[in-house]
Amino acid sequence: MxxxxxxxxxxxxxxxxxxxxxxxxxxxxxxxxxxxxxxxxxxxxxxxxxxxxxxxxxxxxxxxxxxxxxxxxxxxxxxxxxxxxxxxxxxxxxxxxxxxxxxxxxxxxxxxxxxxxxxxxxxxFAFVHHHQHGEVRKLIADGAIGEPHLFTGEFGIPPRSPGDIRYRADLGGGALLDVGAYPVRAAQLFLGPGVSVVGATLLVDGERGVDLGGSALLCSEAGVAAQLTFSFQSSYRSAYSVWGGAGRITLERAFSVPPTLRTVVRLEREGGVEEYELPPDDQFANAIRAFARAVRDGADPAGHGDVLLQQAGLLEEIRNQARRFPAVPTAGVPDGR
Structure with a gap:
């Protein structure tokens, strides 16, 4: 049955x-x-x-x-x-x-x-359920780029219409919690536990009281760094790369991936560039399926809770440590996704 x-x-x-x-x-x-x-x-x-x-x-x-x-x-x-x-x-x-x-x-x-x-x-966070990240981790585990030294992540979208809820401070708006959270979560996939914030910046719209972009430098206990950038005022970008002693791996469509899109893992080494085209994967359906199965199987929430706490702690550290600069709001345009 x-x-x-x-x-x-x-x-x-x-x-x-x-x-x-x-x-x-x-x-x-x-x-x-x-x-x-x-x-x-x-x-x-x-x-x-x-x-x-x-x-x-x-x-x-x-x-x-x-x-x-x-x-x-x-x-x-x-x-x-x-x-x-x-x-x-x-x-x-x-x-x-x-x-x-x-x-x-x-x-x-x-x-x-x-x-x-x-x-x-x-x-x-649907993106973590896309199979392309497993392919990146496998290449790293197989020594394709040597020992990783640096993770870089960027997620930015063009300005939205002035009344968009992302600009409402009373509703938890701002670029950090909306798009900045993605590269922070991705950095954890590769830096592991024990990540801390070394420094950060925020571009703040003083009139609306929300950040419109920023950057953060994170570091693992082993000294591996993560340089993260996020924005509500940029052309669309959704990418990350892992740079090691023998090469670099890049995903150009890392976070918001339509279920019909064939993604590409790019591997750059001294001998040349290799591109691995992957079949489409339905990350949103995968995330919902994983949730349903966790409920059905009575999954142990202990380790899962640690991930949520680390994510929340890092976002709060970025906000608390950030050096703030005034942002100049720009007119909304289509986001290109």
Missing amino acids: SRRPLRVGVLGCADIVWRRALPAMGRVEEVEVVAVASRQRAKADRFAARFGGESVQGYARLLERDDVDAVYVALPTGLHHRWTLRALEVGKHVLVEKSFATSLAETEEMLTAARRNGLWVTEN
Whole structure:
């Protein structure tokens, strides 16, 4: 007898919900979307009509439903803490869109609530579930570039429209938590535990009170450095590289990867350049499937929680240590993704 799919309710109707999450959930047999909630009933109706499930007006009403096993929190970052805690207290597992929370203290409280209620909670960093990163790690393990000395990561998007929630300080906006979180998370894949922040900068829009970009220098306990850059004011870039004593590996499309895109791992060594083209991989569906299986199998959250805490701690260190410079806002243009 096949197992019943995990019944999921969606909190919020942000762009990522219709562009990525709900289409991916439709490709994953392990989950079933049973409800979509928005503050605006008309928006919930449109999403439910297109992707399935019932429309619900108001997030609290969705959490009251007995037919919801887990919720996907796709609200602005500043609302993640409140609605994740409410979901956990009524017995729902939670998949939280990145960034997980606005602070280390919020992250600790959310993990404590999950443990107290015997529930699974995780952050939806879909990119880590794409197989290209495993290929990079395998090349490194096989000695293709010698001993790694430096990780560089960049994620930037063009300016959004002035009313975009990414520019709302009260909703946890800013480039660090939105796009900067990606290269920080990627650096952990290669630097491991014990990473610390050596220095950072932030470009701050003083009028709106949010950062529009910045940079950070991280370092592992072994002295391997990570140079990270993030921006709301750039041409689109989503890349990282690992530089070692015998060569360098680069991914030019590292973080936001459509499920139909064939990605390329570029290996540069003294003897020339090799490019390994990889078949498409559905990172968003993989992330949702991994969440459903962790819930189903009762996965041990101990090590997983450590990753969430380290990520939150690094983001907070970057914010606290950053030297701030004034940013000059620019007009919004299409983001090119």
